[in-house]
Amino acid sequence: MIRLINREKIKDTMEYKTRYANKKDDKNLKDFWEEGKKKGFFKYNGDNKILSESWNNKNNSYMIIAINDKRKIIGLCVVIGREEGRMKHRVELGWLVHPDHARKGIATRMLKEVIRRIKKDKIKRAEAEIAIKNTASIKLVKKFGFIKESKREKGLTLDNGKYIDTYLYKKIF
Numbered sequence: 001m002i003r004l005i006n007r008e009k010i011k012d013t014m015e016y017k018t019r020y021a022n023k024k025d026d027k028n029l030k031d032f033w034e035e036g037k038k039k040g041f042f043k044y045n046g047d048n049k050i051l052s053e054s055w056n057n058k059n060n061s062y063m064i065i066a067i068n069d070k071r072k073i074i075g076l077c078v079v080i081g082r083e084e085g086r087m088k089h090r091v092e093l094g095w096l097v098h099p100d101h102a103r104k105g106i107a108t109r110m111l112k113e114v115i116r117r118i119k120k121d122k123i124k125r126a127e128a129e130i131a132i133k134n135t136a137s138i139k140l141v142k143k144f145g146f147i148k149e150s151k152r153e154k155g156l157t158l159d160n161g162k163y164i165d166t167y168l169y170k171k172i173f
C-alpha cells in the first residue's frame with residue numbers, strides 16, 4: 001500500500017500530496033524528467049537518470065515525490081545512504097521540481113518531510129552538492145540550516161561541456 005506523507009495546497013490552490021516513490025512511478029518519472037530537461041530547467045543536477053528503482057526504498061535510500069490532483073509528478077527529493085559500514089550514518093540529498101510548479105514551496109515541503117525522516121532514522125549527517133550558480137537550491141538549504149562546508153572546483157559538467165564549481169553543504173544532526 002502506498003504510504004502518504006502529506007497533503008498540501010499550494011499557492012494557486014492546486015492540491016498535491018507527497019509519498020514515497022515506487023517502481024510503478026517510473027513512467028511518470030521519465031515524463032517529469034524529460035519535460036524539465038526540454039524546458040532547460042534541470043541543468044545543475046548531477047544525475048541524468050531518475051528511475052525510482054535506483055533507490056528502491058531501502059532503509060537509508062528513498063525518493064519522495066510530490067503528485068498533483070492529475071496524478072502528475074511535480075517534484076521529487078532523493079535521499080541516498082548506505083545500508084552498512086562506517087558511513088551508514090550519512091546521506092546525500094538531491095531534488096527537482098517541475099518548471100511549471102517552481103517557486104510554490106514544493107521543494108521546501110519535500111525537504112521538510114525528508115528531514116523529519118532523517119531525524120527518525122538517527123542519521124547524523126546530510127549533505128548536498130550544489131552548483132554555485134544554483135540560487136534556488138542554495139536558498140533552500142539555507143532555510144533548513146545547512147552550512148557551506150567546502151567549494152569543489154569543477155564539481156559538475158554542464159550539458160555544453162563546461163565545468164562549473166560546486167559547494168558542498170552539510171547539516172549535522
Ligand SMILES: CC(C)(COP(=O)(O)OP(=O)(O)OC[C@H]1O[C@@H](n2cnc3c(N)ncnc32)[C@H](O)[C@@H]1OP(=O)(O)O)[C@@H](O)C(=O)NCCC(=O)NCCS
Nearest residue numbers: 041044045095096097102103104105106107108136137139
Ligand atoms: C531547486 C528547486 C528544486 C527549488 O524548488 P522550488 O519548489 O521552486 O523551491 P521552493 O519554492 O520551496 O523555494 C525554496 C526557496 O528558494 C527560492 N527560490 C526558488 N526558486 C528561485 C529562483 N529561481 N531564484 C531565486 N530564488 C528562488 C524561494 O523563494 C525559496 O526561498 P524563500 O522561502 O526564502 O522565499 C528547483 O528550482 C529546481 O528543480 N531546479 C532545477 C533542478 C536543480 O537545480 N536541482 C538541484 C540540484 S542541487
